[in-house]
Structures are given as C-alpha cells and as structure tokens.
Amino acid sequence: MRILVRGGRIIDPSLGLDFVGDLLIEEGKIKGLAPKIEVTEEVREIDAKGLLVIPGLVDIHVHLREPGEEWKEDLESGTRAALSGGVLRLACMPNTKPPNDSPEVTTYILEEAKKKAYVTIYPIASITKGQLGKELTEFGRLKRAGAVALSDDGKWVADASLMKKALLYAKNFDLPIISHCEDPALSYKGQINEGNLSAKLGLKGIPFSAETIAVVRDLLLAKETQSPLHLAHLSVKENIPFLRWAKEEGIPFSAETCPHYFTLTEREVDGYNTLAKVNPPLRTEEDVQAIKIALKEGLIEVIASDHAPHSPLEKEVEFELASFGMIGLQFLLPLSFNLVREGLLNHLKLFEYLITNPSRVLKIDPPCFQEGRPAEIVLFNPEKEWIVTPEVLQSKSKNTPLLGRTLKGKVEAVILKEKVFLI
Amino acid sequence: MRHLLDIQSLSSEEIAEILKLAENLKEILYRAIPKVPTLRGKLVLLLFYEPSTRTRFSFERACKVLSADTLSFSAKGSSLEKGESLLDTVKNLCAVGVNLVVIRHPFSGTPHFLAKHIKIPVVNAGDGAHEHPTQALLDLLTVKEKLNTLSDLKIAIIGDIKHSRVARSDILAFQKMGSSVYITGPATLLPEPREIDFFKLNPNKFKVCFKPKEALEGADVVIALRVQRERHGEPFIPSLKEYAENFGLTPRELELVKPGALLLHPGPINWGIELSHELQNYPFQVILDQVENGVAVRMAVLLSLLTGE
Numbered sequence: 048m049r050i051l052v053r054g055g056r057i058i059d060p061s062l063g064l065d066f067v068g069d070l071l072i073e074e075g076k077i078k079g080l081a082p083k084i085e086v087t088e089e090v091r092e093i094d095a096k097g098l099l100v101i102p103g104l105v106d107i108h109v110h111l112r113e114p115g116e117e118w119k120e121d122l123e124s125g126t127r128a129a130l131s132g133g134v135l136r137l138a139c140m141p142n143t144k145p146p147n148d149s150p151e152v153t154t155y156i157l158e159e160a161k162k163k164a165y166v167t168i169y170p171i172a173s174i175t176k177g178q179l180g181k182e183l184t185e186f187g188r189l190k191r192a193g194a195v196a197l198s199d200d201g202k203w204v205a206d207a208s209l210m211k212k213a214l215l216y217a218k219n220f221d222l223p224i225i226s227h228c229e230d231p232a233l234s235y236k237g238q239i240n241e242g243n244l245s246a247k248l249g250l251k252g253i254p255f256s257a258e259t260i261a262v263v264r265d266l267l268l269a270k271e272t273q274s275p276l277h278l279a280h281l282s283v284k285e286n287i288p289f290l291r292w293a294k295e296e297g298i299p300f301s302a303e304t305c306p307h308y309f310t311l312t313e314r315e316v317d318g319y320n321t322l323a324k325v326n327p328p329l330r331t332e333e334d335v336q337a338i339k340i341a342l343k344e345g346l347i348e349v350i351a352s353d354h355a356p357h358s359p360l361e362k363e364v365e366f367e368l369a370s371f372g373m374i375g376l377q378f379l380l381p382l383s384f385n386l387v388r389e390g391l392l393n394h395l396k397l398f399e400y401l402i403t404n405p406s407r408v409l410k411i412d413p414p415c416f417q418e419g420r421p422a423e424i425v426l427f428n429p430e431k432e433w434i435v436t437p438e439v440l441q442s443k444s445k446n447t448p449l450l451g452r453t454l455k456g457k458v459e460a461v462i463l464k465e466k467v468f469l470i
Numbered sequence: 471m472r473h474l475l476d477i478q479s480l481s482s483e484e485i486a487e488i489l490k491l492a493e494n495l496k497e498i499l500y501r502a503i504p505k506v507p508t509l510r511g512k513l514v515l516l517l518f519y520e521p522s523t524r525t526r527f528s529f530e531r532a533c534k535v536l537s538a539d540t541l542s543f544s545a546k547g548s549s550l551e552k553g554e555s556l557l558d559t560v561k562n563l564c565a566v567g568v569n570l571v572v573i574r575h576p577f578s579g580t581p582h583f584l585a586k587h588i589k590i591p592v593v594n595a596g597d598g599a600h601e602h603p604t605q606a607l608l609d610l611l612t613v614k615e616k617l618n619t620l621s622d623l624k625i626a627i628i629g630d631i632k633h634s635r636v637a638r639s640d641i642l643a644f645q646k647m648g649s650s651v652y653i654t655g656p657a658t659l660l661p662e663p664r665e666i667d668f669f670k671l672n673p674n675k676f677k678v679c680f681k682p683k684e685a686l687e688g689a690d691v692v693i694a695l696r697v698q699r700e701r702h703g704e705p706f707i708p709s710l711k712e713y714a715e716n717f718g719l720t721p722r723e724l725e726l727v728k729p730g731a732l733l734l735h736p737g738p739i740n741w742g743i744e745l746s747h748e749l750q751n752y753p754f755q756v757i758l759d760q761v762e763n764g765v766a767v768r769m770a771v772l773l774s775l776l777t778g779e
Contacts (some may be wrong), residue, residue, distance in 0.1 A: 247478065248664035249578035249600025249638060254662070317578035363587075364555060367577040367598070 048465055049073050053085055055095025055426065061415035070100055072422045075464035080416055081095065093467070095426055098459060101398055102414035103135025103166070103423035106379060107225075107405040108200075108279060108303065108351035110122045110372070111168075114155060115287075120356040120443050122156070123163040125376070126440040128354070131470050132377040132457040133425035135413055136167040140200040141178065148173040148184045150192035153397030166463070169409060170197040174213045174224065176312065182187055183213055188454040195409045198225035198302050200279060201326070203261050205231055208266065214274035221315040223408055225277040228261035237369060240328040243312040253328050255283040262286050263383025270298045276407050280353050282327040284337035290346040301408050302341075303349040305375065306382035309338045315448045321362045321369035323448040325355070342400070343391045348398045349408060352379040373423045374442045378449060381456035388455075401411060424462040431457040473585045474590045474771050476601040477639045482646045484607060489557045489611050492770035498535055499765060509538035512776050515568040516542045517560070518595070519575045522739055524761055525595050525604070529572050532768035538776070541568065550713040556580065557587055564588055570776055573597075591775040599633050604771060605736055606639035608764040610647060612756050613691055615763070616732055621648030626685040626727070628745055629695030631658040632706075636736045637695055641676070642667050650675040652685035655695075655717055682717060686726040690763070693718050693734045710743050718747040732756050 052070040057080055059065075069084040070077070080155060081426035105130065112120040129137050139156065141147035147156065153170045172194035175184045180202060189197070203226065204210040210226075217224050234257040239245050240374040241252025262278055266289060279288075281304050293300055307325065312332050315323035323329060341347040355372025362369050383401060386392045392400070406413035414423035432455050437445045461468040498504055512531050518526050533540045533576075543563070560571065570591045573581050578598030585592040595603040614620050625644045631637045631653050641651050653660065653676075660678055661669065670676045679685040686692065697713060707713050724733070732757040733745075738759060741747055749755060 241662050242664045243668040246661055246668035249598055249635060250666065251599075252662060319582050344542070363557065365575070365577040365583055366579040 049078075049086060049090040049461060051090045051092045051466065052095045052100055052424065052426070052462070053092055055100035056099045057100045057416065058394050058398055059416045060395050060403045061102070061413050062417065063395065065395055070416065072259060072424070072426070072462060075422055077416050077420050077422055079418060084207065084449035091467070092135065093426070097428065097430070099394070099427040099429060101183060101425050101427060102402055102416060103425055103463070104133050104136055104380060104401045105405040105409070105413060105459070106134040106137040106352050106354070106376065107349060107408060108305070109137045109139050109354045109376065110142065111139040112356060113159065118360070118443070119358050122159050122168065124441065124443040125127070125356070126165040126168065128374070128376040129446055130165045130461055130468060131458060133271060133380050133427060133461060134166065134352070134376055134460065135423045135425070135463060136169065136411070138169040138171050138195060141171055141173040142201045146173050146178050147171070147194070148176050148178065148326065150188045151183065151314065153189055153192035153194050162200050169411070171196045171198050171225065173197065173201070174199045175202055175209070176200050180206055180209065183209070183216060186216055186220050187224055190222055192375060193409065194222070196223045196225055196277070198227065198279065200225065200227045203229050203231060203315060204304045206438055207264060207268065211268050211272060214272040214276065216266055218274050221251060221410060223275045223277050223410070225279050226261070226265045227279050228258050228265060228281070230257045230260050233257035233260065237328075239316050240313040240330045242313060242331060244316060247318060248316070252327065255285045258327055259285040261287065263289050266293045266298055266300060266316060269297060269300050272450065273299060276300045277349075280327060280351070281338070281347060281396065282304050282308045282330050282334060284334045287337055287341050287346060294346060295298055301349055301404065302347040303351050304342065304347050305353045307375070309335055309342065310382050310385070310387050311448065319366045320448060321364070321366055322373065322446050322450070324366065324369050325373050339386070339391055342386060348400055349404045350379070350383050351405065352376050354442070356442050357446045358444055362446050374440065374444055375448050377440065378447070378454065380458060381454040382457045421464050422462050425453050425458055426460040427456065428459045429456045431455070431459070433457050434457065471717050471774060473581070474603055474775065475585060475592065475594050477583050477603045477642045478601070479644070480603070480646070485643065485646060485779055487609065488767065488774065489614060490765040490768050491774065493771070495769045496763070496766035499762070505537060506535065506537055507537045508773065509533070509536040509776055512538040512569045513567055514538050514540050514772065515571045516540055517571060517573040518544060519573070520596070522595070524576055524764065525574065528761070528764040529595060531661070532766050532772055533542070534771060535605050535765070536769055537565055538772065541566070557584070560584055560588060566591060570772065578674055579604065593771060596635050598635065599638070599728065600635050601639045601648055602635040603639050604764065604768055605636045606643035607771070608760055608767040609640055609693065609734055611763045611767055612734065612760050613732060615759070616756060617690060620644070623690040624688055625648040625649050625651045625691045625693065626686060626689040627651060627653045627693045627695065628719065629655045630650060630684060630698050631655055631661060631695070632659045633698045634695050640764055642671065645671040645675050646721070650677075652677045652689070654679040654682045654685035656707050656713065682723065683726060686723055689727045689731055691732045691734065692719070692724070694726055696736065696738060697740055697743055714743050718744055718746060719749060721748050721752070731753055734760055736760070
C-alpha cells in the first residue's frame with residue numbers, strides 16, 4: 048500500500064528539513080520525500096496543502112493511570128488521546144497503583160500496551176521503592192524489563208545522599224534520572240502558587256523556593272556525579288539564572304516545561320477551580336514570561352504535557368481534597384505552537400523541543416522521515432480553530448481549565464505505519 | 471446578594487446595608503418576647519464540620535428569633551462516617567426541604583464549592599484559613615456602635631494572622647469601610663511577603679508591622695487573635711511563653727493605644743497567652759458586645775438572603 052502526502056510543509060528536526068513538498072509512504076515505511084513526487088502506481092493521496100507534515104511528537108511526561116486507576120485513564124484511552132494530539136511515542140510515569148517500581152509492573156505495562164495501545168509506550172520506573180524515597184529500586188532489572196528512565200515523579204528524592212547514589216548507579220545502566228523538583232518541607236500542605244491568589248483564597252501557598260532549591264541541589268549533584276539529569280515541569284522564574292549557570296558549567300542536564308506553564312497563570316484557580324489545581328502550581332504572568340524566555344534561550348529545551356487525568360471523584364470535591372493535575376495530550380501541540388506564532392521559536396526549533404530533545408533524554412531514536420523508517424507522521428493544521436469540549440477530548444478524564452475555550456491549531460491526521468487516522 | 475461567602479466579594483454599600491439592617495433588628499432582642507414570625511416556615515441547615523460555640527449558637531439563636539426552623543448536623547454519627555461525600559450529603563439534605571445552608575468547614579473554599587452545586591443560599595460560618603464574614607460584620611457593628619464611625623480609624627490586629635480567617639475578613643472589611651489596618655505578630659504567623667499585595671486594598675491604609683508597638687501606637691481598635699494551636703501542625707513559634715512575652719497584650723501594651731480604644735477578640739480566648747488576665751477588667755473591652763452583635767448580624771444576613779430584602 049502506498050500513501051502520498053501531497054503539498055504539505057514538511058518539517059523534520061532530525062534531518063533539519065523544512066520545505067513544501069510531497070512525502071511517499073510504502074508498506075508503512077518512509078519511501079521518499081521531495082518537492083514533487085510523481086507516482087504511476089496506485090496510491091492513496093492525502094492533500095496536505097496548508098498543513099505541517101511532521102514526525103510524531105515524543106511526550107516524555109504522561110500519566111496513564113494503568114495499572115490501578117483505570118477509572119481515570121488506561122493504556123487504550125490515554126494513547127487514543129495521545130494519537131489525537133499527534134503524540135506517537137510517550138513515556139509514562141511510575142505513580143500507578145502499584146507504582147512501577149518492579150520489573151513485574153514494567154512488564155505488565157508493556158504487555159498490556161501490546162494489546163491495546165495506539166502509540167509506542169516507554170515505561171519510566173521509580174527511583175525508589177514505592178516512591179518512598181528510602182531505598183533504590185532494581186535499576187538493572189527494570190532496564191531489562193523495558194524501563195527507559197527513572198523518576199519518583201510527584202515526589203522529590205529529598206534525601207540528597209540517596210539522590211546522589213541514584214545518579215551514580217544509573218550510570219551502570221544508561222538510565223536518565225528525571226527529577227520532580229519540589230522540596231516537600233517548603234511546599235507542605237501547599238495547594239496553589241504562593242502569592243496574591245493564595246492570600247485571596249486562604250489556601251496554603253507553594254513558594255518558588257520549593258522548586259528552585261530542589262533544582263539547584265539536583266544540578267549540583269549532577270555536576271558532582273556527571274550523570275545525566277532531567278528536570279521535569281519547571282514553572283518558576285527564579286530557576287533561570289541557575290539553569291544558565293548550569294549550561295555554562297557544562298553540567299549534563301536537560302530541562303522541561305509544559306504548555307500550561309507558559310500559557311496559564313494562577314488566576315485560573317480563582318473561585319476555587321479544582322480543574323486548575325496542578326503541581327507545580329500555575330504561577331504568575333511574570334513566571335509565564337520567564338519560562339518563555341528560557342525556552343527561547345534554550346535553557347529549557349523539552350516540552351511535555353504532564354498529562355494527568357482525574358475523574359470528577361477526585362476533582363468535584365473540596366479544593367484541598369482535590370487531586371493535582373490536568374490533562375494535556377491534546378493541547379501539547381496547539382499550545383506549544385503559540386511559541387512559533389509569537390516568534391519565540393522557529394518551526395524547526397519547536398519540533399526539536401517536541402521530538403528530538405525528549406528522544407535524546409530517553410536515549411531513543413526520534414521519529415523521522417529518513418527513508419526506510421516506519422511512518423510516524425502527523426498532519427497539523429496550524430490555522431484550524433476548535434473548541435475544547437468533553438466530546439472532543441479522547442481521554443477518559445476531562446479535567447482541564449481549558450474547557451469551553453477555543454484553541455488554534457489542530458492535528459488533522461496521523462499516519463502510523465500502514466494506518467491512517469483522520470482526527 | 472445570593473450567598474454570603476466572603477467579605478472580599480462584598481461592596482462597601484452591601485456591607486453598610488447589612489449593618490443597617492442589623493442595627494434595626496437588634497431591638498427585637500430586647501423585647502419582652504424576642505421573637506418575630508418573619509421567617510416562619512423556613513428551614514435553615516446548620517452544617518458544622520468544625521467545633522464552634524459562639525458562631526453555632528449565634529446562628530441558631532438568630533434563626534429562632536426570626537422563627538425559622540433549624541436542622542443541625544454534626545459530622546459525628548452521620549453518613550460521613552460511612553464515607554459519604556460532602557456534596558452528596560448536602561444534596562440529600564437539600565432534598566429534605568432546606569431553604570438555606572450555614573456551613574463551617576476546615577477547608578478554605580468549601581462554602582464556594584457548595585454554592586456552585588446547590589440552588590439555595592449558602593452562608594459561610596468560617597472556612598479554613600480563608601474567611602469568616604459574619605465575624606467581620608459583627609466586629610464592624612460593634613466598633614460602629616461604640617465609636618460612631620467606621621472611617622479613618624486605626625485598627626491594629628495582633629497575632630496569628632496567617633491561619634486566621636477572622637483576620638482575613640477583618641483586614642478587608644475595615645479597609646472597605648474607610649479605616650486603616652495595621653497587622654502585627656510573629657513574622658512566621660504573618661502573611662507571606664508575596665501575599666501582602668492582596669491585603670492592600672488601599673496602599674496607604676494597610677501595613678505589616680514587625681514591631682507590635684508600631685501597630686498599637688494610637689490605635690482606635692485592637693483586635694487580638696487566638697493562637698490557633700490546632701491549626702499549625704508546624705512549629706511557628708518557639709513556645710507559648712515566648713509568644714505571651716513578646717506578642718501577648720497586657721495593660722502595658724494598651725498604654726500605647728488611644729485613650730478609650732476598644733479591645734476585641736473573636737474568642738475563644740486563651741487567657742494568659744494572647745491576653746493577660748488583668749485585661750479581663752480593661753474598661754473598653756467589648757468581647758461580650760461582639761457576641762451579642764453576632765446574633766443581630768446573623769439575623770440580618772438570614773433575612774436578606776431568605777426574603778431578598
């Protein structure tokens with residue numbers, strides 16, 4: 048079977064391509080790309096005029112909730128949402144029930160994924176047993192079972208000596224360590240950003256220091272161990288000078304943020320809107336601008352969704368009882384594309400942040416348009432507007448403060464090996 | 471006004487109206503038979519998820535004077551112990567035919583959460599560290615009665631501001647009515663530096679003082695707050711003795727205030743900690759007037775919400 052994607056703007060950050068042309072797929076593999084391809088044999092043509100034709104996005108930060116919390120999401124629904132958002136590979140965080148802290152759970156996730164996942168899944172295992180921050184997990188056995196990285200996401204490894212051991216031991220297995228930077232003593236009982244909104248709502252605030260202190264400690268440990276460190280979901284302005292310093296020092300690190308941290312502010316939680324309760328919390332306009340500058344400067348070079356589904360059982364409750372998190376797989380590309388619209392990143396750079404950089408962190412080959420590679424192709428219409436309604440969200444959970452809003456930019460189709468999904 | 475959720479969403483006109491209504495209604499309390507039929511047939515649900523003496527009995531008394539019936543709910547012995555959610559509980563109670571809900575809850579924003587999900591008026595009787603609007607209204611009424619004005623006064627609030635919903639409501643209420651508010655206390659129990667802007671309704675009328683003297687000097691009203699030991703869970707102060715010696719009020723501190731300045735306390739008082747025992751005899755302490763005005767203010771709130779007046 049042949050598919051010809053015609054007349055789209057083909058962008059591939061791995062190959063450094065950005066041109067208008069045609070892309071031919073044969074038997075689920077990239078056959079060729081050129082400004083004009085003529086095919087004499089039978090071919091399914093897809094008109095991509097006005098669309099961006101890009102390799103599948105790689106989302107390094109996703110919560111799929113399976114095993115254990117399948118009422119919120121499972122491997123099938125979560126990867127359906129991913130597909131709709133153009134995310135064709137994703138790494139899933141280990142805070143499942145039970146947590147992914149043993150090869151058995153890693154194996155379970157991969158076996159289930161074979162049966163029902165639409166996209167490629169890379170399990171992230173926890174750094175410590177039970178994510179309790181006390182004892183390291185079996186990095187070697189986890190790696191053999193298929194884990195690609197380690198993280199206690201949702202929790203910081205507060206014991207600095209243990210974190211150092213984790214960074215060292217990870218070297219034996221080439222496993223990146225992903226840190227959720229939050230000093231739990233400073234964020235104790237915290238609900239939202241510490242500032243005018245926490246004052247207004249009478250909720251305990253989470254100060255910027257809770258994040259930046261953790262960032263700095265982990266950068267120092269990465270410097271000392273020379274082990275690769277990935278900083279998850281950065282949200283505050285105060286990190287920036289330290290990231291700049293770490294780059295100058297040549298510390299082996301990468302930093303990530305999520306669309307909500309450069310799109311939304313703490314004002315979303317006004318009126319006790321639990322849909323905007325997320326950790327780290329939405330911050331201020333000043334932080335939003337700082338995160339954008341960090342992206343522009345390349346201090347932060349990975350954008351991930353931190354897709355965190357929760358059902359009304361966890362969200363339609365008293366604010367302090369509500370779970371942290373919002374869904375994000377279907378917003379990753381539309382919201383990130385605003386960075387191009389605003390002139391902060393060019394197209395190639397944006398897709399480095401969404402495809403090649405996260406792949407490099409996970410030490411995987413990124414999806415790309417090289418001849419012979421499997422087709423992992425996303426057709427994105429940057430001009431199409433759509434309204435966020437529960438019906439268009441493919442996730443089992445609908446927890447997002449964006450409900451009812453109009454977003455610009457939509458994934459129109461995905462070509463995954465032999466299959467074409469029209470979205 | 472559909473609900474009474476907090477002071478922050480009230481205008482100074484709305485506050486003045488409630489106070490005026492309360493002043494008018496207060497007279498009923500002195501009648502030989504202090505009862506009027508105004509709210510006959512109305513059913514008020516009192517939902518107290520936290521201990522309360524003054525507020526709870528004050529609301530109950532206000533209902534009785536206005537002839538409203540009450541249903542009292544306490545978490546103990548209810549379906550909450552079977553794991554029923556707050557929202558399910560309240561929806562079920564509404565189905566019983568309740569006309570208004572008064573709620574006190576340990577979590578900030580719970581009254582707002584209920585107001586979003588049920589159709590009848592909700593009155594906040596204290597939510598977490600957020601607000602306690604009827605307390606602020608009764609404080610305003612007390613000060614207005616005694617000093618004949620609410621504008622251009624210097625109000626000093628001393629103590630655990632951070633965990634105090636009373637302080638939050640008072641800080642906003644007194645500023646809205648045209649007075650200046652000075653807060654002081656252990657810096658660990660004051661709002662975080664990044665939170666201060668919210669409290670400054672008028673930049674010249676709000677000040678955080680690290681020296682109690684600065685707040686107390688020339689004050690027209692001193693509001694002492696209770697040290698909320700049960701809310702801390704973290705060591706904010708080294709000891710109660712340390713607190714009493716540095717931030718507790720004694721006759722010596724009250725030499726700094728204006729002659730005749732009022733002393734308020736929302737209760738319950740830890741005598742010997744935030745207030746020294748000698749202050750039981752301070753001639754201008756109006757702590758029991760506050761309690762009495764609480765009934766009048768709550769009558770006004772119930773009446774406004776249930777009759778649309």
